[in-house]
Structure formats: C-alpha cells, structure tokens
Amino acid sequence: MQIAGNPQSQLFAMAAEVPNASALYHAAEKVRDAGYTRWDVYSPFPIHGMDHAMGLKKSWLSALVFIGGITGLTIAAILQFYPSSIEYPLVVAGKPTNFFTVPAFFPIMFELTILLSAFTATFGMLALNGLPRWNHPMFNWDLFKKVSNDGFFVAIESTDPKFDEEATRAMLEGLGADHITLVYGD
Amino acid sequence: MSDHGTKISSKEFFDYQGFGGKLLFTVVLAVLSLGLAAWGGFLSSKQFAFSWLFAFTFFFTIAAGSLFWILVHHAVDADWSVVVRRQLENVAWLFPVLAILFIPIIFNAPTLFKWMKIPPGVDPLLDGKAAYLNEPFFWARAAFYFLFFSTAAYLLRRNSVRQDKDGDPRHTWLSRKMVFAMLPLFALSLTFGAFDWLMGLDFHWFSTMWGVYIFAGSALSSMCVLVLLITALRSAGYLEGVVSIEHYHIMGKLMLAFTVFWAYIGFSQYMLIWYANIPEETVWFLRRNTGSWNTLSIILVIGHFFVPFVILLFQATKKKPLLLCTVAAWILLMHILDLYIIVLPTYHKAGASPHWLDLVCLLAIGATLAAIFLKRLGDAPLWPVKDPRLGNSLKLRN
Numbered sequence: 249m250q251i252a253g254n255p256q257s258q259l260f261a262m263a264a265e266v267p268n269a270s271a272l273y274h275a276a277e278k279v280r281d282a283g284y285t286r287w288d289v290y291s292p293f294p295i296h297g298m299d300h301a302m303g304l305k306k307s308w309l310s311a312l313v314f315i316g317g318i319t320g321l322t323i324a325a326i327l328q329f330y331p332s333s334i335e336y337p338l339v340v341a342g343k344p345t346n347f348f349t350v351p352a353f354f355p356i357m358f359e360l361t362i363l364l365s366a367f368t369a370t371f372g373m374l375a376l377n378g379l380p381r382w383n384h385p386m387f388n389w390d391l392f393k394k395v396s397n398d399g400f401f402v403a404i405e406s407t408d409p410k411f412d413e414e415a416t417r418a419m420l421e422g423l424g425a426d427h428i429t430l431v432y433g434d
Numbered sequence: 435m436s437d438h439g440t441k442i443s444s445k446e447f448f449d450y451q452g453f454g455g456k457l458l459f460t461v462v463l464a465v466l467s468l469g470l471a472a473w474g475g476f477l478s479s480k481q482f483a484f485s486w487l488f489a490f491t492f493f494f495t496i497a498a499g500s501l502f503w504i505l506v507h508h509a510v511d512a513d514w515s516v517v518v519r520r521q522l523e524n525v526a527w528l529f530p531v532l533a534i535l536f537i538p539i540i541f542n543a544p545t546l547f548k549w550m551k552i553p554p555g556v557d558p559l560l561d562g563k564a565a566y567l568n569e570p571f572f573w574a575r576a577a578f579y580f581l582f583f584s585t586a587a588y589l590l591r592r593n594s595v596r597q598d599k600d601g602d603p604r605h606t607w608l609s610r611k612m613v614f615a616m617l618p619l620f621a622l623s624l625t626f627g628a629f630d631w632l633m634g635l636d637f638h639w640f641s642t643m644w645g646v647y648i649f650a651g652s653a654l655s656s657m658c659v660l661v662l663l664i665t666a667l668r669s670a671g672y673l674e675g676v677v678s679i680e681h682y683h684i685m686g687k688l689m690l691a692f693t694v695f696w697a698y699i700g701f702s703q704y705m706l707i708w709y710a711n712i713p714e715e716t717v718w719f720l721r722r723n724t725g726s727w728n729t730l731s732i733i734l735v736i737g738h739f740f741v742p743f744v745i746l747l748f749q750a751t752k753k754k755p756l757l758l759c760t761v762a763a764w765i766l767l768m769h770i771l772d773l774y775i776i777v778l779p780t781y782h783k784a785g786a787s788p789h790w791l792d793l794v795c796l797l798a799i800g801a802t803l804a805a806i807f808l809k810r811l812g813d814a815p816l817w818p819v820k821d822p823r824l825g826n827s828l829k830l831r832n
Binding site for chain 1: 701704705708709711747749831
C-alpha cells in the first residue's frame with residue numbers, strides 16, 4: 249500500500265481513486281451500505297444525487313437560514329417601530345404612527361429578512377463544511393491534485409469507528425478502486 | 435444522460451370505462467348551470483355581467499398560467515416537468531372554449547366598461563386615453579388575445595402529441611423555437627388583457643403593475659390546478675411510476691415561490707399608491723378598504739399570502755400530496771376571492787353583497803370547461819410518452 253504525507257504524524261484516511269463519476273456514485277453507495285460514517289468523496293464537479301448515495305441526512309442549513317431570516321425581520325421591526333412609533337413619533341405625509349404604518353416599513357423588513365437569510369445561508373454553509381481552512385491532509389497526496397481536473401476519490405477517515413486497515417482496504421479493492429493509499433497529516 | 439429504455443407499466447391512455455356516468459354528470463351540471471346563469475341574466479343583467487366576468491377571468495387566468503408553464507418549460511429546456519406537461523397542455527388547449535365563453539361579456543360590455551357609453555368630450559381623462567380606450571381597438575385586441583392564446587396552445591400541444599407517435603426530437607426543437615416568439619406575445623397579451631378586462635372596469639384608475647399582478651395570480655393558481663389534476667389522476671390509478679414525490683416537491687416549491695411573488699407584486703402595487711396618496715390612484719384601494727370590502731381585503735392578504743407561505747415553507751408539506759392538495763385548493767379559493775375583490779366592487783360600491791349568480795357563473799364556466807377537458811383527456815397519452823427528456827424526468831431527484 250502506498251503512503252502519502254508524513255508517516256510520523258497522525259493517519260488521516262485511507263483513500264483511493266475511482267475512474268469516473270458514475271463509479272464514484274456506486275462506490276459511495278457501497279461504502280454507505282458497508283456502514284462507514286466518517287468518510288467523504290471528492291470530485292471535480294458536483295454529482296447529482298450524491299447526497300443520497302452517501303446517505304447524508306437533510307442538512308441543518310435550512311433551520312439556520314430560518315433563524316437568520318426571523319432575526320433580520322425582528323431587527324428591522326424594532327429599528328423602525330421603536331424610534332418612529334414609541335421614542336419620537338413623527339407624522340409623515342399624514343400616515344399613522346401606530347401599527348398601521350407598517351406598509352412603509354415592509355421594504356426594510358423584507359430586505360433585512362433576505363439579507364440575513366442570505367448571509368446565514370452563505371456563512372452557515374461554509375461553517376457546516378468546516379470552511380475556511382488553511383490546508384487539508386488530502387493535499388499531501390500528489391495524485392489528489394487531479395481532483396480539480398479529472399480525478400474521483402473516496403477516502404475513509406481513520407476516525408471512523410469501523411476503520412480497520414485490512415478490512416477497509418479489502419472493501420476499497422472490492423469497489424474496483426485504484427491507488428489505495430494511506431494519507432497521513434503533515 | 436437520457437435512457438430510452440425506461441419501462442413504465444402504468445396505462446398511457448385515459449380509460450373511459452366506468453367513467454361515463456361521471457362525464458354525463460359533468461355535462462348535465464354544465465348545461466343546467468349555464469341555463470340557470472342565462473335565466474339569472476334575464477332577471478338581473480347587471481349582476482350577471484359582473485358575476486360572469488368574475489368567473490370568466492378566474493378560469494382565464496388558470497388557462498393562461500398553464501400556457502405560461504409550457505412556454506417556460508420549453509424555453510429553459512426543463513427536464514423535470516416533462517411528465518406533467520401534457521396536463522398543462524390539456525388545460526391551455528381550453529382557450530378556444532374560453533373564447534366562446536367570452537361571448538356573454540361581448541354583449542354586456544357597455545354595462546361592465548362604462549367608458550364605452552361616454553361620448554368624446556365629456557370626460558377629459560377618457561379623452562386622454564381615447565387612442566387606447568376605443569371600441570374598435572378594444573375588440574381587435576380581444577380577438578388577438580384569443581387568437582394568440584389558442585394558436586400557441588394548439589401548436590405546442592400538436593408538436594407534443596405528434597412526438598408521442600414518432601418520438602422525433604425535432605418536435606422538441608420546433609417547440610423551443612416557437613416559444614421564443616410566443617413569450618413576448620404572451621406577456622403583452624396577458625398584461626393588456628388584464629388592463630382591458632379588469633383595470634378597464636374603472637377607466638380613471640391605472641396601475642402599471644396590474645399586468646404582473648394578474649400574471650402572478652395566474653401562474654400560482656395554474657400550478658395549484660396542476661397539483662390537483664395530477665393527484666386526481668394518480669388516485670384514479672394513472673401515472674403510476676411516472677409522477678413521483680420528487681415532482682410534487684418541485685411543484686410545491688413553485689407554489690411557494692409564486693405565493694411570495696404574488697404578495698411581492700401585490701404589496702408593491704399597494705404601497706406605492708398608499709404612500710404617494712394621489713386621489714386618482716387611491717380610488718381603487720379606497721373602495722376596497724372600506725366596510726365589508728376591507729374585511730375581505732384583509733382576509734385576502736392573510737389567506738393568499740401568510741397562511742400558504744407558512745405552510746409551504748416546510749419541506750415536509752411539499753412531499754405530502756394530500757397536504758399539498760389542500761393548500762392548492764385553499765390558494766385557488768383565495769384566487770377566487772382575489773378576482774371577486776377586483777371585479778365586484780365596481781358594481782356593489784357600498785359593500786360586498788354576494789349573489790347566487792356569482793356561484794352559478796363559476797359553476798357554469800367551470801363545469802363546461804371540466805366536461806370538455808374530460809372529453810378530450812383520452813385523445814392523447816396522459817404524459818408525453820416519447821419525449822427525449824422523459825428518462826431524465828422519471829429519474830428526477832431534488
């Protein structure tokens with residue numbers, strides 16, 4: 249078995265290359281069915297249905313975005329109603345200063361809801377993906393540079409409870425994967 | 435990645451065996467309610483005129499929305515909507531029938547559109563609009579709308595049905611080329627149709643957002659009708675293995691999107707008029723924000739936006755056909771209310787006064803269209819069986 253990275257440091261994963269997107273999809277299904285939980289697949293482009301093949305559950309992102317949107321709505325409502333209706337009520341163009349002036353405040357409430365939803369979606373997505381980060385142990389593997397061009401990889405992380413050098417290797421070989429490699433940290 | 439070898443066991447054609455009773459019932463209902471509406475027309479021609487316009491525009495917007503979804507499907511090369519497209523084509527192909535159902539409006543036009551009875555030189559505001567608001571141009575426009583909508587619906591359905599026989603992808607290309615010519619004409623026809631028949635009820639009033647407002651309601655309610663149609667066919671045992679929960683998910687997402695879009699456009703129109711507070715613009719909302727009309731307007735805002743928005747927000751709603759159908763039916767009810775608030779205040783100025791003719795006209799037009807829809811349902815397969823993108827549509831995953 250090949251070795252990448254610094255063997256003195258911690259073992260990150262056992263990784264292997266598969267020939268194409270379709271093989272990666274079916275490999276993911278088999279790894280999922282084999283019961284692994286801490287593993288990942290890498291490809292140059294998004295593969296439709298991969299979340300299903302990997303057995304990923306529904307992301308928490310939508311819940312985060314909902315909270316973000318509600319926060320934006322609340323901030324906008326308070327920022328407008330507190331000064332205009334409570335602290336210093338000012339009659340503008342004959343419009344009421346009570347709750348029924350709400351149409352004038354809607355645009356801000358709408359925009360802030362969208363803004364904070366979008367921010368939460370973007371930054372929440374990055375956070376849930378563990379990004380940004382300086383480096384990734386997989387980069388220690390020279391072959392892995394193909395991942396931004398034409399390489400498709402699957403990696404079973406060493407922290408997986410089912411991780412076992414012999415069994416995992418046998419499983420990867422069973423997938424028809426090439427270049428089975430132990431990827432270490434720096 | 436299209437595979438042509440996908441085998442579907444579900445029946446391609448609608449089977450009329452054992453359905454004759456229901457079809458006959460719909461026809462009898464249509465004939466009876468049309469007769470009742472005609473009788474009502476003799477009793478109170480003015481009430482009939484407004485009730486008929488209200489009912490007519492409800493079904494007109496649904497057919498227009500269906501045509502819109504077909505146009506968009508071809509324009510963007512959509513995959514997912516292939517399996518549901520035939521039902522949209524069937525609904526849009528009701529336009530020639532709608533043209534016939536427009537006849538009562540022709541005879542009642544001076545009652546509905548007051549500007550027709552005002553001679554030139556009396557109303558300076560009308561004189562300013564005379565280049566647009568004159569009878570020859572008005573009727574020419576109406577003829578053009580029906581001609582365009584019917585032709586567009588016919589051509590797109592024809593291409594689709596021809597493809598069912600030979601499976602030639604050239605029909606898809608032809609449709610795609612056609613829709614780019616149809617899209618601008620569709621936008622103009624729906625916008626000016628909404629101007630002519632709904633905004634024209636009060637010729638003093640104007641809103642440049644009116645066409646988009648009616649369009650938003652059309653696209654939303656036709657998507658709701660599609661959900662109901664597909665579910666009805668599925669519960670009758672059709673489209674098995676063709677339409678999946680994934681398709682419901684997308685239709686639900688579009689319902690959510692257009693619920694928001696309707697509210698966005700409706701509010702934008704309202705807020706600009708409310709904030710500027712110019713009498714010639716506020717006249718429309720002033721009447722609809724007074725007395726019982728105000729109550730109905732508030733129900734509309736809550737029922738047409740907040741209720742479906744909150745329910746549709748959750749993914750689980752869109753993946754449960756029965757729940758999605760309930761929301762779709764509710765939105766259609768709200769669309770009826772929307773058009774009721776648009777049309778009837780012109781007649782019942784003091785406040786809402788529901789009349790039995792409102793219901794009878796809805797029933798008359800609805801049952802007529804339903805009977806013809808059901809009669810034609812068996813003419814072609816229930817989904818485009820040889821569409822080149824059918825494989826991708828069947829394999830749909832969100």
